[in-house]
Amino acid sequence: MKRGDVFIYGPVASRRLGSSLGVDLVPRKVCDYDCVYCQLGKTSVKTMRREPYVAVEAVLEQLERRLGEEAGIDYITLAGSGEPTLHSQLDEVIAGIRRLSEIPIAVITNGSLLGDGEVAAACARADLVVPSLDAADEETFQAVNRPCEGINLEGVVEGIASFRRAFRGEVWLEVMLVEGLNAREDQVREMSAVIAKISPHRVQLNTVVRPGAEPGARAVGEAELAKLAVMLGEGADAVPPLPRGIAVTSLGARAQKALHIMRRRPCTAEDVAKALRMNYTEAMKLLVEMEGKGLLSSKASGGKTFYVVP
Numbered sequence: 353m354k355r356g357d358v359f360i361y362g363p364v365a366s367r368r369l370g371s372s373l374g375v376d377l378v379p380r381k382v383c384d385y386d387c388v389y390c391q392l393g394k395t396s397v398k399t400m401r402r403e404p405y406v407a408v409e410a411v412l413e414q415l416e417r418r419l420g421e422e423a424g425i426d427y428i429t430l431a432g433s434g435e436p437t438l439h440s441q442l443d444e445v446i447a448g449i450r451r452l453s454e455i456p457i458a459v460i461t462n463g464s465l466l467g468d469g470e471v472a473a474a475c476a477r478a479d480l481v482v483p484s485l486d487a488a489d490e491e492t493f494q495a496v497n498r499p500c501e502g503i504n505l506e507g508v509v510e511g512i513a514s515f516r517r518a519f520r521g522e523v524w525l526e527v528m529l530v531e532g533l534n535a536r537e538d539q540v541r542e543m544s545a546v547i548a549k550i551s552p553h554r555v556q557l558n559t560v561v562r563p564g565a566e567p568g569a570r571a572v573g574e575a576e577l578a579k580l581a582v583m584l585g586e587g588a589d590a591v592p593p594l595p596r597g598i599a600v601t602s603l604g605a606r607a608q609k610a611l612h613i614m615r616r617r618p619c620t621a622e623d624v625a626k627a628l629r630m631n632y633t634e635a636m637k638l639l640v641e642m643e644g645k646g647l648l649s650s651k652a653s654g655g656k657t658f659y660v661v662p
């Protein structure tokens with residue numbers, strides 16, 4: 353762990369979770385998927401290995417401090433710079449959060465490891481688990497999520513479904529649609545059969561927003577998204593095109609500072625995180641929101657995404 357590492361970000365005002373304080377359990381970007389739409393960019397450490405990527409004590413210490421500073425938090429949310437269930441001490445983290453606070457705990461996960469007994473037992477300590485599912489067939493799963501070798505759709509669906517059956521909290525499923533890859537009507541219809549097997553409490557349909565891992569990953573139009581949500585039946589909800597995990601934050605002093613820096617030179621999310629001493633994910637959320645409000649525009653150059661003031 354480096355000096356100054358930031359594990360707690362937000363609070364983020366999320367449509368689903370209200371005011372959510374984020375806990376980042378893996379460095380950017382450790383994941384067992386490499387989704388084409390990932391707003392964190394390409395997966396740099398693609399692995400299924402569960403490890404103590406960050407020190408639990410340091411995470412809990414920072415969280416305790418932040419909880420003392422913040423009021424009105426609706427959820428403490430494990431999400432962030434990769435796949436949080438890859439942290440091998442997830443169980444300890446959630447137990448530690450429980451000791452610190454009575455605020456409900458949410459885990460945002462790609463769901464790939466919910467079939468693993470240890471991961472399922474750790475997630476079962478949370479109040480809400482939000483896994484994702486973006487395909488109904490293996491070929492589409494491989495094309496959209498690009499998982500580690502050895503992960504297949506059938507296993508993932510079975511893992512999420514058995515977790516759902518045993519879990520006493522709520523499971524909200526997230527579906528991310530990418531134009532030209534998994535958003536055809538017949539694909540969504542097939543997905544609805546797979547979702548029925550899982551029987552989540554809620555389904556949330558999203559679409560991609562730049563900057564993603566692949567510049568070619570295109571968003572589905574808002575009207576089309578709403579139509580596809582209807583096909584998924586009651587309990588399915590289409591949200592306006594925001595990337596997964598990105599919620600609307602209030603633009604405050606940090607946005608002003610970010611604008612101040614970017615008026616001088618184009619910056620990457622990493623530059624902004626460093627300059628404003630923010631967690632990368634938090635910086636990314638701020639930039640995407642600012643771009644959504646027309647305050648910034650982004651352009652790809654040399655494999656990086658730069659933000660500029662138009």
Ligand code: SF4
Pocket residue numbers: 383384385386387389390391392395433434435462596
């Ligand atoms: S979207 Fe989530 S699951 Fe997909 S690559 Fe990014 S961090 Fe991993």
